[in-house]
Amino acid sequence: MANHKSSVKRIRQEEKRRLHNRYYAKTMRNAVRKLRATTDKAEATAMYPSVQKMLDKLAKVNIIHKNKAANLKSKLAVYINKLG
Template identity: 80%
Template sequence: MANHKSSVKRIRQTATRRLHNRYYAKTMRNAVRKLRATTDKAAATELLPKVQKMLDKLAKRNIIHKKKAANLKSGIAKHVNALA
């Protein structure tokens, strides 16, 4: 067990942030999966800006790395452009 008040508080804060970050990271992964599974060009085109916005926000808040966000955005954009 922690010996200082500040370390007890730090443990609480870390646990809270971890849950918060895991929730948003999982939501992002599901959104990317849903977009990649889409075969309809119109639906994918409509979904693309929302997913890109989500990725940008998570990268800005350091929940995911900015280069990971860029790679995911690039991949989903290629997928949407390749749809007929």
């Protein structure tokens, strides 16, 4: 167990942040999964801006890396363009 009050507080803060980050990362993964499962081009095109916004926000606050966000957005755009 931690010996200092500040260490105990740091542990509390880190746990809270970890849970917060896990929630948003999982939400993002589910959104990407849902978009990839869509076979209708119009529906996927309508869904894409919200997923893109989510990826940008998560990259901005370092929940995911900015290059990962860029790669996901690129791959999703390619996927949407291939839908017929």
